[in-house]
Amino acid sequence: MDDEDLTEEQRMLRRTTTQFIEEQLPVSAVRKLHDDPTGYDRTWLSRTADLGWYSMMIAEKYGGGSMTKHPLADLTTIADSVGRYLQPGPFIPMNVVGAAIAEFGTDAQREDLLPKIAAAEVVATWAPFDAAGEWDAGAKLEVSRDGEQVLLRGLRGFVPEAQSADYLLAAGRCDGEPVQVIVPIGTAGVGIEALSCYDLSRRMAEVCFDDVRLPAAAVLGAADTNATENLERQLQIAVVLACAETVGALDAMFAMTVEYSKDRIAFGRPIGSFQALKHVMADQLLYLESCKAATAEAAQVVDRGASDAAEVASMAAAYVDEYATLIAQECLQVHGGIGFTWEHDLHLYMRRIRTTTSIWCEKAWHYERICEVCAL
Numbered sequence: 001m002d003d004e005d006l007t008e009e010q011r012m013l014r015r016t017t018t019q020f021i022e023e024q025l026p027v028s029a030v031r032k033l034h035d036d037p038t039g040y041d042r043t044w045l046s047r048t049a050d051l052g053w054y055s056m057m058i059a060e061k062y063g064g065g066s067m068t069k070h071p072l073a074d075l076t077t078i079a080d081s082v083g084r085y086l087q088p089g090p091f092i093p094m095n096v097v098g099a100a101i102a103e104f105g106t107d108a109q110r111e112d113l114l115p116k117i118a119a120a121e122v123v124a125t126w127a128p129f130d131a132a133g134e135w136d137a138g139a140k141l142e143v144s145r146d147g148e149q150v151l152l153r154g155l156r157g158f159v160p161e162a163q164s165a166d167y168l169l170a171a172g173r174c175d176g177e178p179v180q181v182i183v184p185i186g187t188a189g190v191g192i193e194a195l196s197c198y199d200l201s202r203r204m205a206e207v208c209f210d211d212v213r214l215p216a217a218a219v220l221g222a223a224d225t226n227a228t229e230n231l232e233r234q235l236q237i238a239v240v241l242a243c244a245e246t247v248g249a250l251d252a253m254f255a256m257t258v259e260y261s262k263d264r265i266a267f268g269r270p271i272g273s274f275q276a277l278k279h280v281m282a283d284q285l286l287y288l289e290s291c292k293a294a295t296a297e298a299a300q301v302v303d304r305g306a307s308d309a310a311e312v313a314s315m316a317a318a319y320v321d322e323y324a325t326l327i328a329q330e331c332l333q334v335h336g337g338i339g340f341t342w343e344h345d346l347h348l349y350m351r352r353i354r355t356t357t358s359i360w361c362e363k364a365w366h367y368e369r370i371c372e373v374c375a376l
Helices: 008-024 027-031 042-050 071-084 091-104 107-118 227-263 275-303 309-340 346-360 363-375
Strands: 124-127 141-146 149-160 167-174 177-184 190-195 204-215
Touching (some): 008 042, 008 071, 071 227, 071 275, 071 346, 091 107, 091 167, 091 227, 149 167, 149 177, 167 204, 177 204, 227 275, 227 309, 227 346, 275 309, 309 346, 309 363
Parallel strands (some): 124 167, 141 167
Antiparallel strands (some): 149 204, 190 204
């Protein structure tokens, strides 16, 4: 979102976030972490927690709290900067897991994990996808009850930052019904296989559960918890944050392109002065501003838990996915040959945009979701 659309508290949050990133981990420094197995430094992660990156969706008594009482809207201002500066780490999954435990967990789960997540003393990630990266509501992870224990068999795919996580919130099925289980990564039978990620600042893995035994208390929430509704709520939060992060990356990429069009001289004049490029960039600016507006609306709707939140979140995601790739591609065309070089930052933004939208905002899947929601 643009500054004029933010409250004074959110503007202050954005300024603080931006200042921290520019001092601690600008894009030039992120490049140096591309070959790091973890992809980020835990000390840096703790400093981001001090700025509230993982505590907005958590109640104050557990070390959380938002600035405006609209936690998801507040979080989108941080997500914008995460995308704008290509920040690594588990920003989206940490917030989704924190929100899930805060809203649906038992008192014991909240007291044990929420203060640690808010302070980034532990890293928690979410595992809702199958091996192909498809949303399956836990179908490919079998969860069975065995007395006071639960037994997990199956796998979860495309799990963000699993290699560095301490806990995993895994979606599975028990007696045909969705459940979520909080899994300590060090539990016997949990296997993690690193995957190559198109976004060089992100880490992905496939997690295999080979007869993993956990106490029954590891199941998220009480016995009568409606995991289907919980998963839906978590998905909406993840989608909104992914849209906000993508918009931040697009905004930075577009600003970079406008600046280049002013500096690059051809035939004795800046290339941005040619009508053909003016038309292209005017169209892309319109699409970019529409992506911002759609994301802001989705954040507000999901924040208040409106009845049409699923529809609005999916509409925003589909729109952002539709035009994010188009905007990024046109920015590449304006840059010409230099945009294809390794040294230029343009490809890093394209990688972030394509990865984030592919995971959370894939338009065909969201179009289908819209049809299903509207048919209910």
